[in-house]
Amino acid sequence: MRRFSFHKGHGTRNDFIILDDSYGMHDMHPEFIRAVCDRHAGIGADGVIRVVRAGSIRDWTGDPHLWFMDYYNADGSVAEMCGNGLRVFARHLINEQLVDAGAFDVATRAGVKHVEVARHGLISTDIGRALVLPDDVTVTLEDRSWPVVKVDVGNPHAVVFLTDSDVLEDLDLHRAPRWSPAEAYPQGVNVEFVRVDAPDALTMRVHERGVGETLSCGTGVVAVAAAHRARGGHEGPVTVRVPGGELSVQFTGDEARLTGPAVVIGRGEFWI
Numbered sequence: 001m002r003r004f005s006f007h008k009g010h011g012t013r014n015d016f017i018i019l020d021d022s023y024g025m026h027d028m029h030p031e032f033i034r035a036v037c038d039r040h041a042g043i044g045a046d047g048v049i050r051v052v053r054a055g056s057i058r059d060w061t062g063d064p065h066l067w068f069m070d071y072y073n074a075d076g077s078v079a080e081m082c083g084n085g086l087r088v089f090a091r092h093l094i095n096e097q098l099v100d101a102g103a104f105d106v107a108t109r110a111g112v113k114h115v116e117v118a119r120h121g122l123i124s125t126d127i128g129r130a131l132v133l134p135d136d137v138t139v140t141l142e143d144r145s146w147p148v149v150k151v152d153v154g155n156p157h158a159v160v161f162l163t164d165s166d167v168l169e170d171l172d173l174h175r176a177p178r179w180s181p182a183e184a185y186p187q188g189v190n191v192e193f194v195r196v197d198a199p200d201a202l203t204m205r206v207h208e209r210g211v212g213e214t215l216s217c218g219t220g221v222v223a224v225a226a227a228h229r230a231r232g233g234h235e236g237p238v239t240v241r242v243p244g245g246e247l248s249v250q251f252t253g254d255e256a257r258l259t260g261p262a263v264v265i266g267r268g269e270f271w272i
């Protein structure tokens, strides 16, 4: 039996297990990740974040001393980016005094992201460019199909704007939405369903790749704001409501900044 210590945190109820691994010794096998994320037999989470120095990551060519957010979905798959995870990761670095300022850089598979502690203790993260990509893709859920706005936020997103006849709260996201053509997202996709409440206010639900429905998705929120903006929706800051809370997105050119809460709720020891 192995024992390891963990912290648990969430950003708008998108929850993560945090593992400190400064020396890059931890084996992140998919079976291990599935076991700890299991909500009945494990700790339970939407994903696992390993806190490791960038220099321990194969193929990393940047500053080796940066802290690297090594992110995994609950099914054991690796993801390039996680917007809520990045804020929780930053909160953990601050709590554990692993950084010595209220503004610092974090390394991720989608590049280096700048993080700042914002007003009221919220955390604001630079997400980078949210690229709205022209494509002809359809998403199907049960017997309904919608056209998709394809957005790349470092990880892939399919944004569906609901029509007046759709009720966001009634969608059954227990099952994964399907997309066509299949080649549009060869690595799978996070699918967001959006209702436009006002030019600067959106409500969204998400089915995350590698997890299922979650109560929030930070990169999904950015994807939705970028798609809304590309449709001529709004240039200024946008508030996006998710089942787990509220996040805000601001653009400078195509560069997105995501602001919202991030908390670490406790720590413990897991035996496996």
Ligand SMILES: N[C@@H](CCC[C@H](N)C(=O)O)C(=O)O
Pocket: 014, 047, 073, 078, 079, 080, 081, 082, 083, 084, 085, 155, 156, 190, 208, 209, 210, 211, 214, 216, 217, 218, 219, 220
């Ligand atoms: N919850 C995250 C996104 C996590 C990764 C995603 N499921 C993927 O596979 O791309 C967020 O807050 O952005």
